[in-house]
Amino acid sequence: MSGRSITDDATAAIESATIDERRAAILGVSLGITFTLCALTGLFSWGASQGAAWWPARPAGLYRVTQGVHLVSGVVSVPLLLAKLRTVAPRLVQRPLITSFAHAVERISLLPLVGGSIFMLFSGVTNVAYWYPQEFYGIDIGYFFPAAHGKMAIVVMGALVAHVCAKIVTTREALRRETVANESPAETLDRRRFLGGVAATAGLVGVTVAGATVYPLRGVGLLSARHPTSGPQGVPVNRTAAAAGVRSVATSADYRLVVEDASGELAAYSLSDLRALDQHEYELPIACVEGWSASARWRGIRLRDLLAAAGVDEAREVDVVSIQEETARGRRYGTSTVSAEVAGQHDTLLAMELNGEPLHIDHGFPVRLIAPNRPGVNQTKWLAKVVVT
């Protein structure tokens, strides 16, 4: 290093990172695709969990696909974003810092884009890893993940719209060029190696988490926070009976499933009453917002049959209410709304068996809802009431 100053070396380091517009353009387009996939699938997840009318009841496995795509595209975005930041970071210190009003606006628009993107990926990865930090270097960073993640996604998408419109011409030109001006063959090779390396890293981290929902990749899902067959009766659990505080009520001999409407109670069924009704069995997936999913055989009473038995003439929108709604703990997700369309499906069940055995209490014993194309949080467990609305 003799004869070279620290400044020279630092400049060389910056130059080595500032490769070309083409590299930045390719990474930008890749990130645009993964972020858009994340945003769309995130929107689907929000719509599905809120019971939005536009979210369809079929195909039964659609949510597991969209949420699996959400998980993988989010995880893949991490190396892409880091590579993009690495490539363009030196430009932040180029002089002059501001050249025009438009340039100042463009730079300000980077703040929500960069900060929001880092927040989105950080919060997404920690949520997938089931890390709910209450403290971060002594700072309380508590927030409710779906609310903060979902709202910040809108901010990031807005910033992305501004950024794409600011860069689309430059990006298009950079991608059209066969060669980069003043680039030597060695530099071209270096750029291709860099991009190939980024693609390999993105593929690697994607494959290691995809096993949580893509069965053939289970074996290489080294970093999947779930295994699709790991859990009681071969199915994972998100909230246990102990965590929900429902064990004593759910196993009580006095258990009754009540069907009611605004006028009051229409019918009440003991466990033996429910077992005496027509039972049906279907294979349905259970898919969670964290991106894991598992298929299982569920057996129970059709919701529409139960409503008919209680004197409700046609499939109607209902609220299914869990025992956990009545306990001190775990009130969130204690109730979910089932649209008339979903309630009328032949495979929307009040399940009492899973994979040929009575429901394990962590899976919702004595009775739980299982319906096609719904997020796991809306497949309400430990049912107490079905309320016709």
Place this chain on the structure above:
Amino acid sequence: MSDQPNADRERDDGALFWTGTVLGWAIIAFGLKLLFDDPEASWFNTLRLTAIGIVAHDIVWLAVSVGGTWLVMRALGRDIPHWIRWATWTSAIVIAMWFPLWRGYGDRIRNDTILPRDYRASIIILLIAIWLGGAAAALVARRRQLSDG
């Protein structure tokens, strides 16, 4: 995230730029309003984390990127094989991303179906695979280069 000034903006993409800026900031404002209106989002903590992200990028990332590259160059020289750079970079990403799995923070939830693997072993296996895979790819490329040339 490039912020190089575009000298032709006034002529070529001025309308598109300003349309995108107005539309983009309208969406940003909408998102921020939802964030502020939702008590569960804890907007102060969310924005604080976002600000940390901006600082991390603009101050920490840039400094670490330049400083780290300078230190590595000084220690190893400029001709670091590409595969070593890739393996180092990828290893750092894997460790940074999955540090919570390494520490097993999710085990605090006391749910046996969460984090069913030995993630320390998984991460070590993955790191070994990254370095072996990188070396193997470099070897194959080297042999191909020799046979071509």
